[in-house]
Amino acid sequence: xxxxxxxxxxxxxxxxxxxxxxxxxxxxxxxxxxxxxxxxxxxxxxxxxxxxxxxxxxxxxxxxxxxxxxxxxxxxxxxxxxxxxxxxxxxxxxxxxxxxxxxxxxxxxxxxxxxxxxxxxxxxxxxxxxxxxxxxxxxxxxxxxxxxxxxxxxxxxxxxxxxxxxxxxxxxxxxxxxxxxxxxxxxxxxxxxxxxxxxxxxxxxxxxxxxxxxxxxxxxxxxxxxxxxxxxxxxxxxxxxxxxxxxxxxxxxxxxxxxxxxxxxxxxxxxxxxxxxxxxxxxxxxxxxxxxxxxxxxxxxxxxxxxxxxxxxxxxxxxxxxxxxxxxxxxxxxxxxxxxxxxxxxxxxxxxxxxxxxxxxxxxxxxxxxxxxxxxxxxxxxxxxxxxxxxxxxxxxxxxxxxxxxxxxxx
Amino acid sequence: xxxxxxxxxxxxxxxxxxxxxxxxxxxxxxxxxxxxxxxxxxxxxxxxxxxxxxxxxxxxxxxxxxxxxxxxxxxxxxxxxxxxxxxxxxxxxxxxxxxxxxxxxxxxxxxxxxxxxxxxxxxxxxxxxxxxxxxxxxxxxxxxxxxxxxxxxxxxxxxxxxxxxxxxxxxxxxxxxxxxxxxxxxxxxxxxxxxxxxxxxxxxxxxxxxxxxxxxxxxxxxxxxxxxxxxxxxxxxxxxxxxxxxxxxxxxxxxxxxxxxxxxxxxxxxxxxxxxxxxxxxxxxxxxxxxxxxxxxxxxxxxxx
Numbered sequence: 001x002x003x004x005x006x007x008x009x010x011x012x013x014x015x016x017x018x019x020x021x022x023x024x025x026x027x028x029x030x031x032x033x034x035x036x037x038x039x040x041x042x043x044x045x046x047x048x049x050x051x052x053x054x055x056x057x058x059x060x061x062x063x064x065x066x067x068x069x070x071x072x073x074x075x076x077x078x079x080x081x082x083x084x085x086x087x088x089x090x091x092x093x094x095x096x097x098x099x100x101x102x103x104x105x106x107x108x109x110x111x112x113x114x115x116x117x118x119x120x121x122x123x124x125x126x127x128x129x130x131x132x133x134x135x136x137x138x139x140x141x142x143x144x145x146x147x148x149x150x151x152x153x154x155x156x157x158x159x160x161x162x163x164x165x166x167x168x169x170x171x172x173x174x175x176x177x178x179x180x181x182x183x184x185x186x187x188x189x190x191x192x193x194x195x196x197x198x199x200x201x202x203x204x205x206x207x208x209x210x211x212x213x214x215x216x217x218x219x220x221x222x223x224x225x226x227x228x229x230x231x232x233x234x235x236x237x238x239x240x241x242x243x244x245x246x247x248x249x250x251x252x253x254x255x256x257x258x259x260x261x262x263x264x265x266x267x268x269x270x271x272x273x274x275x276x277x278x279x280x281x282x283x284x285x286x287x288x289x290x291x292x293x294x295x296x297x298x299x300x301x302x303x304x305x306x307x308x309x310x311x312x313x314x315x316x317x318x319x320x321x322x323x324x325x326x327x328x329x330x331x332x333x334x335x336x337x338x339x340x341x342x343x344x345x346x347x348x349x350x351x352x353x354x355x356x357x358x359x360x361x362x363x364x365x366x367x368x369x370x371x372x373x374x375x376x377x378x379x380x381x382x383x384x385x386x387x388x389x390x391x392x393x394x395x396x397x398x399x400x401x402x403x404x405x406x407x408x409x410x411x
Numbered sequence: 412x413x414x415x416x417x418x419x420x421x422x423x424x425x426x427x428x429x430x431x432x433x434x435x436x437x438x439x440x441x442x443x444x445x446x447x448x449x450x451x452x453x454x455x456x457x458x459x460x461x462x463x464x465x466x467x468x469x470x471x472x473x474x475x476x477x478x479x480x481x482x483x484x485x486x487x488x489x490x491x492x493x494x495x496x497x498x499x500x501x502x503x504x505x506x507x508x509x510x511x512x513x514x515x516x517x518x519x520x521x522x523x524x525x526x527x528x529x530x531x532x533x534x535x536x537x538x539x540x541x542x543x544x545x546x547x548x549x550x551x552x553x554x555x556x557x558x559x560x561x562x563x564x565x566x567x568x569x570x571x572x573x574x575x576x577x578x579x580x581x582x583x584x585x586x587x588x589x590x591x592x593x594x595x596x597x598x599x600x601x602x603x604x605x606x607x608x609x610x611x612x613x614x615x616x617x618x619x620x621x622x623x624x625x626x627x628x629x630x631x632x633x634x635x636x637x638x639x640x641x642x643x644x645x646x647x648x649x650x651x652x653x654x655x656x657x658x659x660x661x662x663x664x665x666x667x668x669x670x671x672x673x674x675x676x677x678x679x680x681x682x683x684x685x686x687x688x689x690x691x692x693x694x695x696x697x698x699x700x701x702x703x704x705x706x707x708x709x710x711x712x713x714x715x716x
Contacts (some may be wrong), residue, residue, distance in 0.1 A: 065679035067461055090461050090682065178654030178665065226558055240566040240655065241545040337689065374681035382656040382663040389566070389655060400663065 005098070022308045023051040024078035027067055029058035029299065030122075032267045036332035038102065040325075050311055059283040062181075064373070078307035079315065082111070082119060083299045084369025095119075096305040101313050103320035109297040109338040119300025120316045123335035124353035126363070127189060128280035129261030133164055133256040135276075139201075146281040147289040149226055156233045159257050166257070169316045171233035173256040174380075175242040176388040182242065183381025185260060185390075189294075191380055192368040193283040198290040199364060207367040219286070224398040226285035230260070231388050239388040248272070262291035262352035266334040270348055279353040293357045296366035316346050317327060372411045379404050453688040460684030472689035480660040482690060485673035488572065492669060493640040496693045500636045501629075503584040508591035515581035522592070526585040533582070537649025540578045541565065543651075565650065568657040568666035575667060578646055583639065587632045595621065623714055631708035636703055641698050646673035650662065670694050 016325025028037065034056040041052040055077070065079055065085070082088050088095070088111065099117045104110055130150075131143055140163055141155045148393050159171045175182040195207045198244030206216060231239060238250060244261075245268075251259035252272045259278075280293045303312040319325040320339050329337045330344040336358070346352050357363055368376055383404060387397040416496070454472055467693065476482045494537040528536070544565045552560025564574040605618050622629075647653070653665035655671055667701035674694060678687025 003624065065675075068679050071461065077597050089457070093462065178656065179651045180545075181652055219612065237549070239561070372681075374676070378676070378680055379663075382665065385654065385656045386658075386663055391656075391658070 002205045002369065022311060023053060024308050024311045025053045025055060025075075026079040026301075026315075027055045027057065027077040027261060028079075028081050028122075028301075029056070029063035029083075030264065031056055032264055033333040033335065036267070039326040048311075048314065049053065050319075052315060066384060076304055077304060078304050078309075078312045079301050079302065080257060080300050081299045084366075086369055086371070086373055088113070088118070088302075088316065088328070088374075091302070093305055094305040094306060096309050096312075098313060098316075099221050102317040103339075104340040106320055108340075108342060111297075111300040111302070119302050120320070121297035121338035122299045122301060123297065123333075124295055124338050124354070124358065125262050125264055125298045125336070126280065126293050126295035126357060127260075128282055128357075129172075129355075130251070130259040130261060130278055130350060131281055132251065132254065132257050132259075133277040133279065135168070135254065138166060139257075143279065144283045147284045147291045147351055148287055149222065149229070149285050150176060150287060152226075152284060153229060156229065160233060167207055167254060168257060169250060170235035170238065170257040170281065171256060172230055172260060173242075173247050174230055174234040174243070174256040174260045175240060175247045175252040176231070176384045177240045177386055178294065178381060180243040181239065181244075183377045183385065184246065186384035187376035187378070187381035188371075189262070189369040190230075190260070190283075190384070191371075191376055192229065192294060192366055193226070194220065195367040196294065196364040197283055197292075198288070198314045199394065201363065201365045204367065208371050210405055211370065211408055215402055215405055220402070221398060223285050223289070224394060224401065227384070228284075228387065228394040234388075236388070236390070240385070263334075263336065263348075263354045266346075266348035266350050269350065270283045270334065274349075280350070280357060290364075292362035292364050293354070294366060295354060295358050295363035298366065375404075375408065375411065379407075435494075453685050454692050456685045458685045459682045460678060461682070462570070463695055465685070468685075472686045473693070476686060476693070477688050480662040481664045481668070482673060484657075484659040484664040485668050488667065489641060489643075489670045492572050492643065493637065495572065496534075496579055497633065497636045498671065499576050499580045500584050500640075501632055502588055503580055504587035504632070505591055506594060507584060507588045512592055512595045514534075516623060519588060519617050522588075523664065528582045529586045531582065534646030534649045536578065536582055537646045540646075541650050543660055544574055560640075562694065566655045568655050571651055571667040575643075575646065575650060578650060579640070582646070583636065583677045590628055590632050590635075591625065593623045598624050601646040626709070626713040630713065632707060632715060633709060634706055639704055641701070643669050644670055644675070647672050648675075 007210055007275070026037075026041070028034075030037075037056075038054050041054050045051045055070075057063050063081070067077075070077055070080075076094075080091075082091065082095075082220060092113075095117060095118050097116050098104065098120070101114070101117070103120060104117045107121055109121040109124060110117045111121070111145070131146075133143065136155075139155075139159055141158065146155060156171050159168065160168065162168075163171075174185070175181070177187045195210065195236050198202075199206065206219070209216060235242075235250070235256075238246065242250075244265075246260070246266055247261065248268055249272075250256050250273045252269060254276065258281075280295055282291055284290045301316060303309055303316070319329070320340070326337070326342050326344055329335050330342065330346055333347045334351055336354050337348060346355060380401065383392075383397060383400045386392045386400070387394070392400065420431065443499075455467055455469060456465040457468045457472075507521070507525050511518045511525070515521075541703070545563050549563055552562075564570040582669050602620055602624075603616055606620055611619065647669050651667040653668035653676070655666050656663050657666035658664070665673075670690070671694075674687050674690045677690060678684045
């Protein structure tokens, strides 16, 4: 009996010696990098002498609600993700200042509050109209010409008429359903096309106008027609029922020519062994040429000032400065890193396309996260779904969108 | 001996009994009573759920929610769902109870089989049925050429409540069946036999003897299904997430968003914690009133042998 007691005591002491450095918890929102990040965190923990626990909530479920639940339950994470000003304002009181920390010298994409550096850019991400280059070649469409809405219209019509010949189910793989949780594609990402395409990266005139409850009539009309055009050439069942996996499967199996998603889908594309060449064409909804895709640091890691700040910052420094960290970001998670000291190049098709557009300087910014909480996914997402289901036509869609935007100042 | 004396005194025993209650009562106060009172307080503020800043705003949350189409719609859909669901679950459960208490072959197997869906969690169940409604049924419909089956029930605002009732009945009827089974087995066989000697057919016996004598089982089953339907959340979230979209009071609303999901979305998705709390208080009051009415009506129908 005594022996056992001594053994237990020794074990307890040994365990408490190991955990002298407090463990840290990360709550993050990218399902597609979950496995890679878990693996990296495990490897990092071995060297660092403390454990890094990764909790992932996102994709079809809602990261923001999960994070609020974590905070409400008192299990505050040490590192979590903000997606822009809305998230930052919400958690401002809890976010630590990282000005002068090692990683900050290698990036220009950090999240800033005035002169304070507060957010570590997770990556840069981009989206546009991903296309299957083989199908476009067979239909004799040059993707480089897809820089205005008239070119898109002609290309969609041509592909639609050749559907049987090319083995297509629909021209575009697009989703808009609430039930499978895909309204972020329409209400946030697609809506951002209206907010920034054709504008300078620092030009916030359209989003400022929207936040004041107004729209630019001519531009907005062109945008709504573009949405209707995409929906018209999408599979109606996919629009309402499609999940992220179903949407990708249609494109990856060569059943659609275009795919409305970002380069964060790369790991899934690799997993499906897709062998046709693909790249991004711009979301060109205007009659004038707009030659660029939508690229931004979509989210930032922030450190909880009430947590284990030292270990958390250590973790981020290692991510930005060690070979292991770079290998994780580029090769394992297939992300486009926001850091200038990274020399690795992504091997996956969509990330490569984002890097090329980015290097050419042909990018438009993301402003959709300035919308009030739930407005894009919930309020606007519902109106997109109505259009997708055929319950309303394009003019009604336009009017309802305007009415919804007009309520923003009262929210 | 000292110890025994301590426990045998009347006063001491009372203290002991009270002490045994303390952990449970304490837990109940901490996780039910205190949050409930704090929740009522929050419903009079403008708290967003995260930041420390909150101001008292009086009754404005309550006046706002009663003009909000999404909330009013959620109320109506919840009522619709509850009525359909209470009927469906109880009718199916009662018929299943009759089946498994009859002389039919393999009745024990049925009994186990009917109960099994109740062991599956709501979220898992919702996800599985979402796949069935979104992919399998339309696939079958297309294969055999039935137009009505070839589009998903859960993306049509008219059929989505029916889909939820189907799933909830599939899950919950087995549990309610067990209550009816216990009640049927508690009824004396002599009464039933006497009636059958008098020439009463099976259905007459069910209607005139079984159902009146089972009144207390109906009270409890109706109460359980009523409150369960009103508070439905997990299947709602996993199966439809509130979708599809319908028009209500000239505003787009979520056609299958029940009250609990609406409250959750208000508090967490739209960051309006205080407004969500106000809705929750209203929800609580309605639920209490409705279930008190139901129990008192049912109680008055109960008979003694």
